Amino acid sequence: MSEVPADLRYTKTHEWVKDNGDGTLTVGISDHAQEALGDIVFVEAPEAGRTLEADEACAVVESVKAASDIYAPLAGEVVEANAVLADAPETINTSPYEDGWIFRIVPADPAAFTTLLDAATYEQAVEDEED
Amino acid sequence: MGLRTPLYSEHERLGARIVPFGGWDMPLHYGSQLDEHHAVRRAAGMFDVSHMQPVDIQGADATSFLRHLLANDVAKLKEPGKALYSCMLNQAGGVVDDLIVYAREPGRYRAVVNAATADKDIAWMQRHADGFAVQIDRRSDLAMIAVQGPEARDKAMAGLPADLRAPAAQLKPFFATEAADWFVGRTGYTGEDGFEIMLPAEAAAPLWRSLLDAGVQPCGLGARDTLRLEAGMNLYGQDMDEAIGPLESGLGWTLAWEPAERDFIGRDALTRLRDSADRRSFIGLILAGRGIIRNHQKVLSEGREVGEITSGGFSPTLERSIALARVEPGIGDHCDVEIRGKAVAARVVQPPFVRHGKARVAL
Incomplete structure (x- = not known):
């Protein structure tokens, strides 16, 4: 069973979102997603300053198996991409919720965060997908 | 649900991620495809390749049959145990399948064909066997384990039957030896040294466990694919198929043009393409x-x-x-x-x- 931290929010496309409490949100992919992808060997993260629409394909995570799009959970502006991933993309496999974060954004609408899935709902969605 | 090899429960026990492949349920990896890949390059890894199909071809006309059926020439196999890689072509010069054929005693050969194409291949062989005194037997009773890597042969030795150890240790690359229903070839699909071992289905799990005890890393189809790609080896259905022949898939070296009078299936079409500027x-x-x-x-x-x-x-x-x-x-x-x-x-x-x-x- 994959790990689903209770303090994060999620999307149906397996991104997690963390409220940093300073007006920014951090985005990554869930433990379930990294496990399904297998060994990750390449990450293309969005550049700082880029404006994202909600649900826009904004990053690519490639494993030994396949390429997978990462979608913006919310509209906003990218403030930082995780520089570690350029040389160590496998960090997403080893630490999907901490060191393997992908980018940070300032959301266009801070209240939109609460419209994302909570941990229990996401966990249920993953279970339904596996059935 | 797909077909299961005699090692399926071993894969489950090791926590493999199982995927459908060529009609079979096969391990993709046992945790990390990258670790498995490196194990084969640096030490030793093993693959369950029991989905691949050994086919025994024997009879008074076995040699002339294979010289007609295959684009490479089994007449090159002058010593028992020698192996040959070949394409089996259709009349248009496309590839029905690629295979390894081993010479055994005179008039006896064993081919190993791909899993997804096995039914088609055997039907093709039967269809072209008319007029040849030859018997074609699908060996569904055999399992197959590939042990690959610089330490593979040493680590496999203890798991072999006692009477096969000395002959297996002396095998030159691309040769095989056999005893009873065990067949050991110094061949592979990784670019490393190693063995491919065909054996009775009931002997597969004991060998697998002996290899595990010797520290051989179980490897799935994922690592098998990255290893063969690094080794520059073709994958049937992807690099070549029934419409794309050996001359346009880097396999020109497997075509035996001499002797010119050997009439193998696909020869005319290949000759036209060989002389074409558009190739x-x-x-x-x-x-x-x-x-x-x-x-x-x-x-x-x-x-x-x-x-x-x-x-x-x-x-x-x-x-x-x-x-x-x-x-x-x-x-x-x-x-x-x-x-x-x-x-x-x-x-x-x-x-x-x-x-x-x-x-x-x-x-």
């Missing part, structure tokens, strides 16, 4: 820019589409993306690959990319 090239690529090359992406030269990726991926040994591609003649040393809408620079190289743990191309 496409089969090349290796190393990506210079960022990204991962994937199958079916376009190859570009000065912005113009000149070919297609047939096998692309990440090379764990070289730590960059590599590929096999089919392109128009005269492409030169550089091209681009269209990756997710962007042209990314690549360099043309001669495969293999890696052999015996070492890079064989400049990075």
Whole structure:
């Protein structure tokens, strides 16, 4: 069973979102997603300053198996991409919720965060997908 | 649910991720495909390849039958136990399948064909056996384990029957030895030394466990694919198929044109293509820019589409993306690959990319 931290929010496309409490949100992919992808060997993260629409394909995570799009959970502006991933993309496999974060954004609408899935709902969605 | 090999419960016990492949439920990896890949390059790994199909071909006309059926020439197999890689072609010069054929005693051969094509292959062999005194037997009773890597042969030795150890230890590359229903070939699909071992189904799990005890890493289909790609070895159905023949998939070296009077299936079509100026090239690529090359992406030269990726991926040994591609003649040393809408620079190289743990191309 994959790990689903209770303090994060999620999307149906397996991104997690963390409220940093300073007006920014951090985005990554869930433990379930990294496990399904297998060994990750390449990450293309969005550049700082880029404006994202909600649900826009904004990053690519490639494993030994396949390429997978990462979608913006919310509209906003990218403030930082995780520089570690350029040389160590496998960090997403080893630490999907901490060191393997992908980018940070300032959301266009801070209240939109609460419209994302909570941990229990996401966990249920993953279970339904596996059935 | 697909077919299951005699080792299926071993894979489950080891926590393998199981995927459908060629009608079979096979392990993709046992945790990390990259670790499995490196184990084969640096030490020893093992693969359940029981989905592949041994086919015994014997009889008074077995040699003349195979000289007609295969594009490579079994007459080259002058010593018992010698193996030969060959394409089995259709009349149009396309590939019905690629296979390894081993010579045994006079008049006896064993071919090993791909899993997904086994039914088709055996039907094709039967269809062309008319007029030849030959018997074709599908050996569904056998399992097959490939043990590959610089330490593979040493680590496999204890698991072999006592009477096979000395002959197996003395095998030269691309030779096989056998006793009862055990058959050990010094062959493989990884670019490393090792054995491919065919054995009775009930003996498969004990050998598998003996190899585990010897420290051999179980490896899935994922590592098998990255290893063979680094080794510059073709995958049937991807690099060549019934419409694309050996001359356009880097397999010209497997065609035995001499003696000229040998009439093998597909020869006329191949001869026409050999003499054609439009014949496409089969090349290796190393990506210079960022990204991962994937199958079916376009190859570009000065912005113009000149070919297609047939096998692309990440090379764990070289730590960059590599590929096999089919392109128009005269492409030169550089091209681009269209990756997710962007042209990314690549360099043309001669495969293999890696052999015996070492890079064989400049990075």
